[in-house]
Structure formats: C-alpha cells, structure tokens
Amino acid sequence: MKRALAIMVGAALILLLATLTLVVMPYLQMSAEQVPADLEPYTEQQQRGRQVYIANGCVYCHSQQPRDPGFAPGDKDRGWGRPSVPGDYAYDQPHLLGTMRTGPDLFNIGARQPSIDWQLMHLYNPRAIIKGSIMPSYPFLFRHVDEPEEGDKVVNVPPPYGPESGKIVATDDALALAEYMLALDHTYPAPTLPKTDKPEE
Amino acid sequence: MTPTIAILLIITFVLSTVGLLLLIWSIANNQFSHGQAAARTIFTPGEEGHSEDPARPDDQTFTGDNHEQAAAIKARWTADQSSRAAVLTWISSSVFWLLLGSLFGLMSSLKMHLPEFLVASEFLTFGRVRPVHLNAVTYGWASMAGIGVALFLIPRLFKTSLVGGTYAVLGSVIWNIGLILGLGAITLGLSDGEEWLEFPWQIDLLFVAGGALCAIPLLLTAANRKVEHLYVTSWYLMAALVWFPILFLIANLPFVFPGASGATVNWWFAHNVLGLWVTPIGIGIAYYMIPKILGKPIISYQLSLIGFWSLALFYSQVGIHHLVGGPVPTWLVTLSIVHSVMMSVPVITVAINHHGTMVGNFGRLKDSPTLRFVWIGALMYTVSSLQGSMEALRSVNVITHFTHYTVGHAHLGMYAFLSFILFGAVYFIMPRLTNLEWPWRKLISLHFWLVSAGILIYVVALTVGGWKQGLALLDAEMPFMDIVRMTLPALQARTVGGALMTLGHVVFAFHFIVMLLHRGKASDQPTLFRPAAKEASQ
Numbered sequence: 170m171k172r173a174l175a176i177m178v179g180a181a182l183i184l185l186l187a188t189l190t191l192v193v194m195p196y197l198q199m200s201a202e203q204v205p206a207d208l209e210p211y212t213e214q215q216q217r218g219r220q221v222y223i224a225n226g227c228v229y230c231h232s233q234q235p236r237d238p239g240f241a242p243g244d245k246d247r248g249w250g251r252p253s254v255p256g257d258y259a260y261d262q263p264h265l266l267g268t269m270r271t272g273p274d275l276f277n278i279g280a281r282q283p284s285i286d287w288q289l290m291h292l293y294n295p296r297a298i299i300k301g302s303i304m305p306s307y308p309f310l311f312r313h314v315d316e317p318e319e320g321d322k323v324v325n326v327p328p329p330y331g332p333e334s335g336k337i338v339a340t341d342d343a344l345a346l347a348e349y350m351l352a353l354d355h356t357y358p359a360p361t362l363p364k365t366d367k368p369e370e
Numbered sequence: 371m372t373p374t375i376a377i378l379l380i381i382t383f384v385l386s387t388v389g390l391l392l393l394i395w396s397i398a399n400n401q402f403s404h405g406q407a408a409a410r411t412i413f414t415p416g417e418e419g420h421s422e423d424p425a426r427p428d429d430q431t432f433t434g435d436n437h438e439q440a441a442a443i444k445a446r447w448t449a450d451q452s453s454r455a456a457v458l459t460w461i462s463s464s465v466f467w468l469l470l471g472s473l474f475g476l477m478s479s480l481k482m483h484l485p486e487f488l489v490a491s492e493f494l495t496f497g498r499v500r501p502v503h504l505n506a507v508t509y510g511w512a513s514m515a516g517i518g519v520a521l522f523l524i525p526r527l528f529k530t531s532l533v534g535g536t537y538a539v540l541g542s543v544i545w546n547i548g549l550i551l552g553l554g555a556i557t558l559g560l561s562d563g564e565e566w567l568e569f570p571w572q573i574d575l576l577f578v579a580g581g582a583l584c585a586i587p588l589l590l591t592a593a594n595r596k597v598e599h600l601y602v603t604s605w606y607l608m609a610a611l612v613w614f615p616i617l618f619l620i621a622n623l624p625f626v627f628p629g630a631s632g633a634t635v636n637w638w639f640a641h642n643v644l645g646l647w648v649t650p651i652g653i654g655i656a657y658y659m660i661p662k663i664l665g666k667p668i669i670s671y672q673l674s675l676i677g678f679w680s681l682a683l684f685y686s687q688v689g690i691h692h693l694v695g696g697p698v699p700t701w702l703v704t705l706s707i708v709h710s711v712m713m714s715v716p717v718i719t720v721a722i723n724h725h726g727t728m729v730g731n732f733g734r735l736k737d738s739p740t741l742r743f744v745w746i747g748a749l750m751y752t753v754s755s756l757q758g759s760m761e762a763l764r765s766v767n768v769i770t771h772f773t774h775y776t777v778g779h780a781h782l783g784m785y786a787f788l789s790f791i792l793f794g795a796v797y798f799i800m801p802r803l804t805n806l807e808w809p810w811r812k813l814i815s816l817h818f819w820l821v822s823a824g825i826l827i828y829v830v831a832l833t834v835g836g837w838k839q840g841l842a843l844l845d846a847e848m849p850f851m852d853i854v855r856m857t858l859p860a861l862q863a864r865t866v867g868g869a870l871m872t873l874g875h876v877v878f879a880f881h882f883i884v885m886l887l888h889r890g891k892a893s894d895q896p897t898l899f900r901p902a903a904k905e906a907s908q
Contacts, residue, residue, distance in 0.1 A: 172600055173592045173608060180609035180682055184616055184646065187686035190381070191638040192620065192627075195702050198374055199631040224559030226497020232772055236695035241768050246846030253697040258629030263563040266633045266696060270772035270843060271482070271857075273850055295485070301851055303485045303858075309492040 204259040207357035211260055211349075218349025221342045222265065225307070232267035233276045233353070250277040254359045272304055279354035288347040289324045289339050297330040310343035374701065408599035409667040409674075412527070412658060414442035421665040423738050423798070445529070450802045452531035453521050456538035456587070457803060460518030461796060462886060463546050465879050467510025472872040474503035479868045483861040493557050501556050501568045508566070508643065509577065510549050512784065514542070515792045516651040517584055520607045522799050523658055524588060527604045528595035534587040541583030548576030564632070566640035567621055574622040581615050602674040606654030609682065613646040630697050638689035644783060645685030649751075652788045653681075653720055655795050656748040660727055663741045663798075664734065669726040677719035684712040691762035694771060710762030717755040724748040739814045743794030746822075750786035754779065769844065774860060775836025778829045785871070786825050793817070793878065800885045809884055817878045824870030827863055835860020 211219065222228070237252040238245040245251070253276055258264055282288060287298065293311050295302040313332055317323050321338040331337060339347070410418060416439040420432035434440030478500040481487050488494045517538075525532040532538075552569035555561065561568040569577075588611055592604075621639030661668050668674060690698065690706035728745060735742045757779055760766050770776055797814065801807055808814060835857050842853045 173595075173604075176600070176605050177608050177612045179679075180612050181616065183682045184613055184642075184686055186381075186385070187638070187642075188620065190378075190705060191687055191689060191702070192635055194374065194377065195634045195699060196627060196631045198699055199629070199634075202630075223561055223563035224498075225492070225495055226501060226561070228563070228565070229497055229500050234696050236768075240695050240764070241844060243844040243846050247850065255630035255697050257697065258633075261629045262625070262632065264629055264632040264636065265563065266630075266693070268565065268692060268772065268776065271774075271854075299851065301855055303482060303854055303861075305481060305485050305496050306489045307492075307495070308490055309495075 199255045202255045202259075203361055204256045205254075205357060205360055208257060208259060208355075209352075211352060214345050215349045215352045217342075218345035218347070218352075219265075221310075221346040222349060223263075227275075228265050228267045230267075230269050230271035230304070231273070231275045232270055233274065234266045235274055235276050244274065247273070248277075248281060249274040250280070250355060251359060253355065254361050256361060257355050257359065275350070275353055276355055277353060279351040280356050283351060285344075285347050285351060286324070288350045289322070289343060290326060292343055292346065293324055293326055293337060294330045297326055307343070310340055310346065312338050312340060314338055374699070378701065378705075406667060406671055408601065409661075409671040411597050411599045411601045412603075412662055413665075413667070414446060415439050417443075417665070418667065419665050421663055421734075423663045423740060446526060449525040449529065449531055450522070453525050453535060454803045456532065456535040456542075457518050457522045457799065458886070459539050459542040460514050460521060461799070462882075463542055464511050464514035464518060464792075465796075465882050467506050467514060467549065468875055469879050471503055471506030471511055472868075472875050474499050474506060476865070476868045476872050478503050479861070479865045483858055483865065492559065498557055498559065498561075501561060501565075502553050504566070505556065505568055506549070506553060507784070508648075509545075509552075509569075512648050512788055512792070514545065515796070516610075516648060516788075517542075517581075519655055519792065519795045519799065520611070520651060521584070521587070522795075522803075523603060523607065523655070524591050527597070527601050527607075527658075528591050529597045530591060530594050532587055533590035533594055537583045537586040541580040543580075544576050544583065545580035548573055548580060551576070562622075564636045566643060567636060571622045571624045574618065578615055578619055581611070581618075585611055585615075601658070602668075602671070602678060603654040603658040605675075605678050606650040606657070609678075610647055610650040610654070613642070613650075617642050617646065633693060633696065634690055634698055634702065637692040641689035641692065642686060645681075645688060648784070648788050649685065650681070652747065652751065652791045653677075655791050656724055656744050656751075659740060659744045659791075659794060659798060660724055660748065663738055663744075664727065664731050666727060666731070668723045670723060673719045674723050677716045677723070680712075680719070681716035684709045684716065688713065688762065691767065694762070694764060694767040707762045707764065711759050713755060714759050717752060717759075720748075721752040725752070739808075739811075739818070740794040740798040742818065743790045743797065747787050747790030747794065750782060750790065754782040754787055757782065769840035770836065771840070772843065773836040773840040774832045774857060774864075775840060778832030778836055781825065781832075782829050786829065790821075793821075796882070800882070804885055804888060806885060806888065808881065809889065810881065813877055813881045817874050817881070820870050820874030820877065824867045824872075824874060826867070827870065828867030831860045831863035831867065835863075 234253050235244040235249040235251065257276075258266075282291075291298050292307045294306045294308075295304040296306075311324065313335055314321070315335045317336045317338050321336075322344060324337045324339055326332075326337050414434075416435055417432050422432070432443070434443050477488070477494070478496060481496045481499065492498075521532065521535075521538055548569070552573045555570050555573060556568050560570055562570055588608065592608070617639055621635055627635045657668065657674065687709040688706050690702050691710050694703055694707070696703075724745070725748070735745060761770055761776070761779060770779075797808065839853055839857050839860075842848045842856065
C-alpha cells in the first residue's frame with residue numbers, strides 16, 4: 170500500500186505544480202491587467218445575445234482573437250483587427266476565444282458589418298447574402314407571420330430565400346444576438362499592446 | 371525583471387534541486403533494481419511463454435503444469451469473475467454512448483457541407499449537435515469504457531478479487547444520469563459555453579461523485595493486494611483516477627475565472643483530459659495486453675517507469691499550446707510549447723517498450739483481434755503524439771491553428787489510438803467474463819476493416835485539407851469564401867470516413883449485445899481472424 174500511496178501522492182503533487190504554473194500564475198497576472206478605458210460592459214440585451222451565441226455553439230466555427238500581424242499576417246490583413254489583449258475580455262464570462270475558423274473571426278464583426286438588418290438577414294439565411302456560405306440557417310430565431318404587428322422587426326428576405334407570402338420577423342433572441350454582434354467592436358486602441366515599430370525595453 | 375519571471379526562475383530552481391535529490395534518493399534506495407521481476411508480475415507462475423488471448427490456438431491454452439500453477443490460473447479466473455458486474459455495466463453503457471456519439475458526429479459532419487440539413491429545429495443545430503458528439507464520445511464512450519477496462523485489470527494486477535464492486539456499479543448509474551442530463555442540457559441550449567466543459571457545472575458534480583465511487587474499489591482492492599510489485603499498468607491507472615477528479619473539479623469551478631484567464635483554465639483542462647485521463651488509461655491497457663498476448667514481458671521495465679513520471683511531468687503543462695498567438699502572456703505559451711516538445715521523451719520510451727516487445731511477433735497480428743487493435747492503437751499513440759509535439763511549435767501552429775487539421779489530429783489520438791485500444795480490450799475481456807467465445811470472427815474482421823478504412827480517410831482528408839486551409843488563411847490575398855470552397859472536398863471525405871466508422875460501431879455493438887445476451891458460442895474454439903487449420907470445416 171505504501172508504494173501505491175506514494176504513486177498517487179506523487180501524481181497529485183505533479184498536477185498541483187501544473188495547476189500553479191498554468192492556472193494560478195496566469196490568473197494572478199491577468200487579473201492585474203489594465204482594462205482598456207474604451208471597453209464598455211455589455212448591456213442586458215447584449216448579454217442575452219451572448220447567451221444565444223453560447224447556446225447555439227457559434228464558438229465552434231468562429232474565433233474572437235486576432236493574432237499579431239508579425240506572427241500571422243492574414244488576421245490583420247483580412248480586417249479582423251489589431252491583436253487582442255487580456256483586458257479586452259474583462260467582461261467575458263465565459264470566454265469565447267474559439268479554436269476554429271471555419272467562418273471568419275468575429276472580434277470586430279460589429280465594426281465590419283454595423284447594420285442590424287445585415288446581421289438579421291445573415292442569421293436567417295447566410296446564403297441570402299454570401300453565396301456559397303456553409304454557415305447553417307437559423308430559422309428558429311425568426312417567426313413567419315402573415316401581417317407583422319406594430320413593433321415587430323421585419324426582415325426583408327429577398328427571393329428565393331424568403332417565404333412565398335407573409336413576412337419574416339425577428340424574435341427577441343435574434344435581436345439580442347444581432348445586438349451582441351454589433352457590440353463586438355474592439356477598434357479602440359489597446360493600452361497594454363507594445364508598439365510594433367520600436368523594440369520592447 | 372517582472373515578478374512573474376522571477377517567480378518562474380525560483381520555481382525552476384527549486385524543481386531541479388528537488389528532482390536531483392529525488393534521483394539521488396532513488397539510486398541510494400535501489401529503486402531502479404526491480405527490473406524484469408516487476409515486468410513478470412502479470413504472468414501466473416509458469417505462464418510466461420504462453421499466450422493468453424481469446425484468439426490463441428486452442429491446444430496452446432496454458433492451464434498450468436502442476437498443482438500450484440493450475441491454482442494460480444484458477445485464482446485469476448476467480449478474480450475476473452469478481453469484477454464481472456462492475457465491468458459489464460461500465461462497458462455496456464460505453465457501447466451505447468459510442469453509438470449515440472457516432473450518430474451525432476456523422477450528423478455534424480454532414481451539416482458542415484450541407485448547411486441546410488436539419489436546420490429547422492434548434493435542438494439539432496450544428497452548434498449543439500457537435501458538442502453532444504464530443505461529450506458523448508469523451509465522457510460516455512472513452513471514459514466509461516476506460517473505467518470498465520480498468521475495473522477488469524485492477525483485480526488481475528493486484529492478484530485478488532475486486533473489493534467493493536457494488537460502489538462501481540452505483541458509480542456507473544450516477545455517471546449515466548450525468549450524461550443524460552448533460553447532453554440534454556446542451557441540446558436545450560444550456561451549455562456552459564467552453565469546449566470540453568459544456569456540461570452545466572451543477573451536473574458536473576454527478577461525474578465527480580460517480581468517479582469517486584470508482585475510487586473506492588480501487589483503494590480497497592489495492593489495500594488487499596497480493597503482489598509484491600506494482601506492474602506499470604497499475605501506476606497509470608491509479609494516477610489517472612487521481613488526476614481526473616481534481617482536474618474536473620477545478621476546471622468546472624463556476625464564476626472564478628473570467629475572460630482570458632478562463633481560456634487558460636479551459637485549455638489546461640481540455641488537454642489534461644487527453645493527457646492525464648484517457649492517455650494513461652490507453653497506454654496502461656497496452657502495457658498489459660501486448661505482453662500478455664505475446665506471453666513475453668516488456669523489454670525494459672525501468673524505461674516504463676521513466677516514461678510514466680515524464681508523462682506526468684510534461685503532459686500536465688502542455689495545454690496552453692491551444693492559445694499560441696492568443697491574448698495570454700507569452701511566457702505561458704512558451705512554457706506549454708517546451709513541455710509539448712519534451713513529451714517526445716515519454717512517447718519514445720513507451721514506443722520502445724510497446725513496439726520493441728512486438729519485434730519478432732508481428733505474425734500474431736494476422737490472427738489475434740485484440741493484439742491487432744491494441745498494437746495499431748499503440749502505434750497511433752506514437753504517431754499522434756509526435757505529430758502533436760510538432761503542432762505545438764509556433765512555426766507549425768501558425769498554419770494549423772484554427773483549421774480542420776487540428777480536428778484530424780484529435781481524431782488520430784482519441785480514435786486511432788485510444789478507441790482502437792479499447793476495442794481490443796473489449797475483445798479480450800468479454801470472453802473472460804461470459805465464458806463464451808465471440809460468435810462470428812467475420813464480424814470482428816468487418817468491424818476492424820470498416821473503422822480502419824474510416825479513420826484513414828478521415829485523418830488523411832482533414833490533414834491535407836486543413837493544411838491547405840491554414841496556408842491560405844495566412845494570405846489575405848485569397849478571399850475567405852474561396853478558402854471555404856477549397857475545404858469542401860475534405861469535409862465531404864470526412865463524412866465518408868465517419869460513415870464507415872459509424873457502420874463499424876453498429877457491427878461492434880451488435881456483436882457485443884449478442885455476447886451480453888449469452889448467445890455467444892459456448893465453444894472451446896477460439897475466435898480468430900483467420901480459421902486455424904482444424905477449424906476449416908466452419
């Protein structure tokens with residue numbers, strides 16, 4: 170039993186070391202990180218939209234972390250924005266950094282596509298806007314009505330993507346998600362980013 | 371000098387001093403002297419040189435040359451039977467989750483190139499089907515089958531009966547409830563939102579409880595053990611069962627880690643699930659099965675211990691290579707890259723032992739289903755681990771990160787390595803527990819060829835497609851939609867590969883259920899891939 174116990178305790182201690190270096194130290198360092206002054210907390214509706222983003226697994230195809238142009242030039246050249254810094258995510262719980270780019274990075278999608286009509290139409294059927302897109306349609310985020318009521322947000326879907334008769338209106342979830350998309354705008358300067366044109370001291 | 375670097379330097383200094391002292395201590399205390407005696411503990415007296423395999427030629431079955439040897443064989447049979455209920459509940463559950471997980475995987479794959487496939491219902495949207503696939507095959511199939519095989523091996527390794535098997539049965543019930551609730555929550559859109567950690571944290575408590583209930587028979591049986599040496603498989607299994615609950619608990623702590631530090635915890639966990647949970651189980655099983663089937667101890671026991679401790683040290687710190695180029699401190703990423711490359715140490719030591727033991731015996735791959743599955747699994751461990759070390763390098767990662775290449779690599783590890791070893795283990799275990807042989811050798815063969823062809827197509831397609839995708843993403847001259855179109859053939863090929871694997875699982879599950887229902891052949895003939903000469907009448 171002594172040896173069995175030694176193995177288990179040894180194994181646990183090694184994991185403890187890894188936890189110290191990979192969990193505790195980064196946490197201490199990053200929670201001391203400066204939050205950019207221009208970063209605004211999410212509104213209640215944007216936060217709700219963020220939950221819709223999580224519930225429908227947008228993170229499995231979209232990242233939110235442009236890389237440094239000196240490392241991966243494509244990110245900045247595609248207009249995805251400056252490299253992100255820890256402070257940019259101060260209000261993100263849970264993080265949605267993502268690991269796949271089956272679709273483009275969304276860190277600055279609000280700046281690239283600032284129209285809510287574009288966002289809604291794209292969610293209703295991506296192929297109505299971008300030919301050949303492999304993003305799924307989200308018809309369940311919309312309602313098909315004969316006559317929109319007052320206050321309904323109508324999405325004018327062009328044929329052949331829309332219904333034969335009646336109108337497509339956005340649900341509250343769709344509106345919240347679109348608002349969250351518009352909030353993804355990190356074009357402000359990052360205070361902690363080193364200047365690229367001169368070496369770090 | 372920043373405080374972080376100062377702390378890192380101090381830790382490094384303390385660690386190397388402690389490591390040196392440990393080395394001196396272990397040399398002084400003859401810790402290196404067990405050697406080959408320990409490697410032989412898996413054999414009963416006189417058994418060495420005889421193969422223990424469902425596919426053994428019948429006249430070679432070792433039953434002992436004298437009373438003492440026969441008694442040892444009988445004792446092992448008793449040990450096997452003691453774990454029967456526990457092993458069968460865990461493995462049967464795992465086969466169910468394998469089928470369900472494969473169907474969801476296939477559905478995700480189809481949705482990648484048929485974006486209008488099953489879009490009407492929110493419950494079947496891609497972003498929910500995909501995490502159901504991942505969680506069902508990770509926590510349902512791989513984890514449950516792994517625990518089941520571990521429960522079978524523990525009494526054998528400790529040469530005693532399983533004590534407290536009822537706790538393990540209860541654990542499987544709780545674990546299954548956790549899976550049903552967790553997968554249901556993802557389908558309903560209640561995911562926690564982080565990859566590998568999608569189950570809501572309240573439900574995660576069930577997995578901690580279910581896993582802890584499996585630790586009870588492990589500890590009780592270990593306390594009761596009748597062997598002098600702990601064989602290396604038991605090292606791996608014990609460590610894995612210690613690591614998983616700690617990892618799972620810390621990573622699921624709600625509301626603790628916001629923003630970018632949440633991402634580091636996320637990937638520290640996700641890679642540790644692979645490195646410190648399923649990998650030790652897979653390697654441990656191979657360390658048992660290969661020598662047992664060949665009737666020949668592993669070539670170097672000392673090397674296996676170095677492999678174990680270096681795996682523990684290096685694999686536990688590789689996780690942040692998932693965030694290369696991301697918004698986390700550079701030292702952190704570098705630390706993980708260094709450890710990822712250092713992983714070649716345990717990988718090569720394990721490879722020397724696994725493949726070195728096989729040398730001269732490759733002919734057995736022709737007839738033994740268990741050996742063929744387990745050894746190919748072990749070989750794929752070597753391949754996927756070395757590939758993983760390369761992928762962590764910044765120059766490679768800048769291409770492969772965010773592409774389908776990574777998905778291909780993940781399946782090479784979780785499937786071609788781990789699942790193959792688990793398949794082989796199930797083919798070994800079931801005849802021992804039911805005292806029946808597998809009824810149709812052709813079904814085992816069909817299963818093997820379907821899943822092998824499937825995973826080959828899968829990995830090759832995504833590796834090539836993902837690499838091209840990665841190169842194109844770096845060059846902004848190429849419009850994004852052109853890249854999407856370029857990857858379509860790879861995504862379609864993936865569906866073909868996935869469909870073959872799913873079909874293979876249906877065959878495997880059918881065969882498994884027949885065994886479970888005691889409809890197997892009560893034959894004294896073994897079930898071989900190729901009929902032996904005297905079986906020719908079949």
